[in-house]
Amino acid sequence: MFTAHSTDISPLVLNPDTFREELVRAAHWAADYLQALPSSPVTTPMPDEHRRALSTPALSDDGKPASTFLDFVSSEIAPYSGGNGHPAFFAWITTPPAPTGIIAHLLGATLNASCGYGENALVELERGAVRALAELAGLPAGTGGVLTSGGSMANLLCLAAARTWFLRGRGAVDGEAYDEAHARLVCYQSAETHMSVSKSARTIGMPSSRVRAVPTTSDQRMDVVALRAAVDADVAAGLLPFCVVSSLGTTSTGAVDPIAEITAVCREFGMWHHGDGAYGGLGAAHPALAPHYEGVGQLDSLTIDPHKTLNTPIACGAALVTKPARLQEAFTVEASYLEGNDDWPWLSDYTVELTRPGDRALAVHAVLHHLGRQGVTALIDGYLRHTEHLRRLVDEEPELELAAAGPWSITCLRYRPAGYDGDLDDLTARIAAEVQRRGAAFLATVRVHGELALRVSICGHRTTKADVETLVAEILDVGRGYVSRISARRRVSLR
């Protein structure tokens, strides 16, 4: 018999005073950490030996006092946690955590309710959070769905729902009829679509040969003429077009596909229209973006990532479906040990997960109810204002050029000094790496029309005008330094 902790008290139990003290210490630490972040480097490179130590820990026999955990996080984890809480973090679309969301996660873990089965207040809160997101996005009343771990999972759920809906409509629910129809399914995305859509298609059993990458027009939006031509060709070849995924805010440049025109093609050919709005799904909530969202209410489904635009802590996405029964048709599997209520179906019937966290619902609720409708608009407005400032600085600086700029808050640019005849992709990659290394600001790169560009995503509530100016100063300083070193080397070699 195991004896090390042989008392009636579980080894997991903490003395109530210790628990309270550690919670208070953690709360103070969280507030201090976030307050101090702006004056720290955005990222700190992680030494290889530290990487190895973290990934191959030696578990002690006796365990450690709970009080050592916070010290461990503070010294071993926080310095290498990626930098996205920092106001000068401009890479990918990874944002700082909303303070109300942080509190929600603590409370959510405390309640520890599952939003998958059983009935509890968090399940209803999740339904409410989904409705609030749908309303902000401009989807019709009656839209439902679930919160997810992020955009990838939401895209997967919506594609699975689209596939089930389409096959059921043809009477191909199982057996040979299903196999025969499934083998002819085709879906469409644009060449700019996020890779999670291809991954979702692969996960629901679509070979890449039947996932079409429709070309884009010069503004990186799906070319609807090319879409129609591709669908026509597939129908003529005896294939079954079942779904188009449009992008509402592309990851590379922030472009928004022409929603209404794509819906028209979908309706003509009996296809499902899914919008990947992981980044830009809430565009209808801002007056400057809303014109790009005409027809959004006609989508069959929409992905939104509250952990992007709303800055809820990672990980929180949402799969919104205008006819939520279509998610149920895709995911309900009966089991005698899980008897739900027909009037209030369990949320596990709408997704692949059974046990599901409640902290997502709490965080979306906390952030949305803290912001209110006007606050959501003001939050997006902040991203757009800083983006405008950035683009103005690029415009005014002759050594910088704008490579792409969608309606959303992503800007792609290059450092291209007059007369520079070196490899521009190489220069761009070096600038990005060096800016990242120096730690005053952090950005990423992306290919635009085949050429590498610096990619600046502004989607954090902590970013200020000064952070944008720091980034531009860093790009110029690093770029100028590199080009002058190259020129000096050339002069030496010519002597």
Ligand SMILES: Cc1ncc(COP(=O)(O)O)c(C=O)c1O
């Ligand atoms: C347009 C788009 N779709 C989907 C995703 C995937 O979302 P997640 O990382 O939350 O899974 C992203 C991530 O950046 C995205 O930008």
